[in-house]
Amino acid sequence: MTESVPVRCPACRRERLYAAPSYPCVCGASVAPRLDQRGTPTAVTHRVWDEEWAAVRCGACGRRDQWPYPELGCPCGTVLRIPVAGPDASSAPAAGNTAVGTPRRRAFQPVTTRTARDAVTAAAVYLRWLGYRDIRRADRRPSSGIGIAARGLLAQVDPTIRPASLRDVECLWLTAMTETADCVYFSLAGYTPDARTRADALGVPLFVLDLTGAPQPVNSHADELDATGAR
Structure with missing residues (x-):
C-alpha cells in the first residue's frame, strides 16, 4: 500500500495527508516514489519539463523508469511538488502485484486524465x-x-x-x-x-x-x- 505523509502548504499553512500515485512497471508490478517525510513541499510557479519527472526504481525487478513527480493541489490554489527520498527511491510493489511469472503485455493500467x-x-x-x-x-x-x-x-x-x-x-x-x-x-x-x-x-x-x-x-x-x- 502506498504510504501517506502530512503535507503543509507553504502559502496557506493548511495541512493534508498525501499518498503518491502508483504506476505500472513493465514487469507487471505497481511502483510509486517513496516520499521524503523530512523534505519541504515547494510551490510550482512555472513548468520545466526536466523537473516534471522523478527516477523511480521498481522494488520487484529493479528496473528504473521516469515517472511524473508527485504533486498535490491545495484548496487555496497552490500546486505543491512533494519531495521524494532520493532519485532512485521507490516503494515496494503493491500487495497482490508481483512480477513473478507476469508477461510483458499485462493488462494496461490507465492514468486518470483531468489536465x-x-x-x-x-x-x-x-x-x-x-x-x-x-x-x-x-x-x-x-x-x-x-x-x-x-x-x-x-x-x-x-x-x-x-x-x-x-x-x-x-x-x-x-x-x-x-x-x-x-x-x-x-x-x-x-x-x-x-x-x-x-x-x-x-x-x-x-x-x-x-x-x-x-x-x-x-x-x-x-x-x-x-x-x-x-x-
Missing part, C-alpha cells in the same frame, strides 16, 4: 506499456499540443477541445520522417474526417484519450500498434 499534464502522463504510460523506451520531451515543438519522443518514435499529445486537423497529422508525419522515426497521435477531442483519412493514407496511428486515461484506437494502424506493441 494537460495528465494527458501527457497517460500517453507516456501507454507508450511504456507498448514497450517503448527512453521517453522524453521531443526536441522539436509541434504546431499544436505537446511532443514526446521515445527510441524510434515521435508522439504528439493534443489536450485541447479542438479535433486534430489534417495539417496537425501531416506536420507530425513530416517531422517523424525527417528523424527517421515512427509516429503516433493522441487527442482528447478526436480528429476531423479529413485528418483520419490522411492518417490512414500515411500510416499514422490515431488514438483518443478518454477521461480514464485509456487510449482508444480510432484507425486500423492504431489497432495494430495496440495489438503488437513496439517493434
Whole structure:
C-alpha cells in the first residue's frame, strides 16, 4: 500500500495527508516514489519539463523508469511538488502485484486524465506499456499540443477541445520522417474526417484519450500498434 505523509502548504499553512500515485512497471508490478517525510513541499510557479519527472526504481525487478513527480493541489490554489527520498527511491510493489511469472503485455493500467499534464502522463504510460523506451520531451515543438519522443518514435499529445486537423497529422508525419522515426497521435477531442483519412493514407496511428486515461484506437494502424506493441 502506498504510504501517506502530512503535507503543509507553504502559502496557506493548511495541512493534508498525501499518498503518491502508483504506476505500472513493465514487469507487471505497481511502483510509486517513496516520499521524503523530512523534505519541504515547494510551490510550482512555472513548468520545466526536466523537473516534471522523478527516477523511480521498481522494488520487484529493479528496473528504473521516469515517472511524473508527485504533486498535490491545495484548496487555496497552490500546486505543491512533494519531495521524494532520493532519485532512485521507490516503494515496494503493491500487495497482490508481483512480477513473478507476469508477461510483458499485462493488462494496461490507465492514468486518470483531468489536465494537460495528465494527458501527457497517460500517453507516456501507454507508450511504456507498448514497450517503448527512453521517453522524453521531443526536441522539436509541434504546431499544436505537446511532443514526446521515445527510441524510434515521435508522439504528439493534443489536450485541447479542438479535433486534430489534417495539417496537425501531416506536420507530425513530416517531422517523424525527417528523424527517421515512427509516429503516433493522441487527442482528447478526436480528429476531423479529413485528418483520419490522411492518417490512414500515411500510416499514422490515431488514438483518443478518454477521461480514464485509456487510449482508444480510432484507425486500423492504431489497432495494430495496440495489438503488437513496439517493434
